[in-house]
Amino acid sequence: MRLLRGADFRNLWLGQSVSLFGDQVTMIALPLAAVLVLHANAAEMGYLTAAELIPHLLFSLPAGAWLERVERRRMLMITADMGRAGLLASIPVAYALDVLTFAQLYSVAFLAGTLAVVFDISYMTLYVAVTKREDYVEANSLLNASRAFSYVAGPSLGGVLVQILSAPAALVVDALSYVGSAIFLGRIEAKEPPLEPAEGGMFTQVREGMRFIFRHDILRPSLISVATLNFFNFVFAALFILYATRELHVRSGALGLVLGAGAIGGLIGAAVTGRLSRRIGVGPAFVLGMVLFPAPLLLVPLAGGPKSLVLGMLFTAEFLSAVGVMILDITAGAIIVGFTPDRLRSRATGALRFVNYGVRPLGALAGGALGSAFGLRPTLWFAAAAGVLGVLWLVPSPVPRLLELPEEEPV
Numbered sequence: 001m002r003l004l005r006g007a008d009f010r011n012l013w014l015g016q017s018v019s020l021f022g023d024q025v026t027m028i029a030l031p032l033a034a035v036l037v038l039h040a041n042a043a044e045m046g047y048l049t050a051a052e053l054i055p056h057l058l059f060s061l062p063a064g065a066w067l068e069r070v071e072r073r074r075m076l077m078i079t080a081d082m083g084r085a086g087l088l089a090s091i092p093v094a095y096a097l098d099v100l101t102f103a104q105l106y107s108v109a110f111l112a113g114t115l116a117v118v119f120d121i122s123y124m125t126l127y128v129a130v131t132k133r134e135d136y137v138e139a140n141s142l143l144n145a146s147r148a149f150s151y152v153a154g155p156s157l158g159g160v161l162v163q164i165l166s167a168p169a170a171l172v173v174d175a176l177s178y179v180g181s182a183i184f185l186g187r188i189e190a191k192e193p194p195l196e197p198a199e200g201g202m203f204t205q206v207r208e209g210m211r212f213i214f215r216h217d218i219l220r221p222s223l224i225s226v227a228t229l230n231f232f233n234f235v236f237a238a239l240f241i242l243y244a245t246r247e248l249h250v251r252s253g254a255l256g257l258v259l260g261a262g263a264i265g266g267l268i269g270a271a272v273t274g275r276l277s278r279r280i281g282v283g284p285a286f287v288l289g290m291v292l293f294p295a296p297l298l299l300v301p302l303a304g305g306p307k308s309l310v311l312g313m314l315f316t317a318e319f320l321s322a323v324g325v326m327i328l329d330i331t332a333g334a335i336i337v338g339f340t341p342d343r344l345r346s347r348a349t350g351a352l353r354f355v356n357y358g359v360r361p362l363g364a365l366a367g368g369a370l371g372s373a374f375g376l377r378p379t380l381w382f383a384a385a386a387g388v389l390g391v392l393w394l395v396p397s398p399v400p401r402l403l404e405l406p407e408e409e410p411v
Contacts, residue, residue: 228393
């Protein structure tokens with residue numbers, strides 16, 4: 001494709017693609033290490049998910065303001081990649097020495113999540129440096145197509161590696177993927193947008209980023225709706241693997257293959273979102289993704305009967321949900337980038353992540369508590385149904401009527 005002919009965007013895309021693949025291996029291998037090696041219960045699974053995500057709640061706002069003052073953010077991204085590689089590599093080492101504990105899993109998850117905050121907020125600066133405004137939707141489609149492919153191959157490989165080797169050993173794949181990401185980032189030559197003199201202290205910058213988001217007619221309802229969906233999605237996600245292995249009795253290899261096959265829907269979603277948003281509009285496509293992402297997950301607690309039927313229902317849920325999440329993420333990413341001026345990009349990204357990612361550990365903790373109190377299946381029913389309600393925030397807003405992104409950079 002035309003965008004991939006540019007060396008800088010190609011290196012960004014390749015680095016993200018490699019890293020996303022490794023992340024999907026970890027997404028199944030890390031919780032399986034807790035379940036299969038350390039025999040985690042529902043509450044402990046909630047703690048593990050929350051440990052990885054809570055840095056977004058704690059550090060997104062100050063990191064967004066701090067990064068407004070930092071040059072060479074690409075080097076920070078490379079450092080974050082190498083740090084995460086070392087953290088993940090420590091888990092199979094501890095397992096081999098028979099000293100792996102929940103304390104180490106929680107610590108690695110928390111520290112890796114902290115480095116992810118630095119990486120992800122810096123990423124937006126690099127993204128706009130290598131991508132033209134008119135290419136935002138197409139670039140998001142390419143990056144999310146890689147993400148969708150990682151959903152297909154990553155869990156499948158991860159499940160097989162867990163079954164053949166062990167859950168901790170499978171994490172080596174993600175550690176190597178971060179090294180690969182760092183190498184590709186190191187080859188990018190594009191100049192980052194120049195820093196503008198920061199007015200006021202860090203608290204002033206944090207407040208300005210929050211004020212910009214919550215006074216914006218498009219970004220405010222978009223953020224609140226996605227945050228609502230993500231809260232209940234992480235109630236669901238904290239318990240899904242425990243439920244599939246303990247109550248549905250799905251083996252690691254089969255679970256990885258089902259998740260990988262179901263994620264083919266993500267490839268389809270990434271392929272059609274550009275045309276869909278041009279045909280019905282960016283806003284209506286975003287609304288569609290808000291419904292299509294959570295609704296199919298109702299099939300998971302509904303699953304029962306013969307093993308083939310259980311696997312078929314899990315596959316269908318993952319397939320349709322993967323289509324929805326790609327439509328949602330591509331359009332949401334384009335809306336956020338399109339309506340955020342460069343001078344506020346880091347602090348606004350920090351504010352967005354504080355809310356959107358900050359609710360995720362709260363959802364995971366709520367999932368662990370609800371799963372312990374009411375059982376896994378009732379909690380999954382509740383979480384999948386409640387996630388659909390996030391779309392209601394968009395109904396009275398201008399988002400459903402947003403057909404195109406602004407042609408000029410906002411000021």
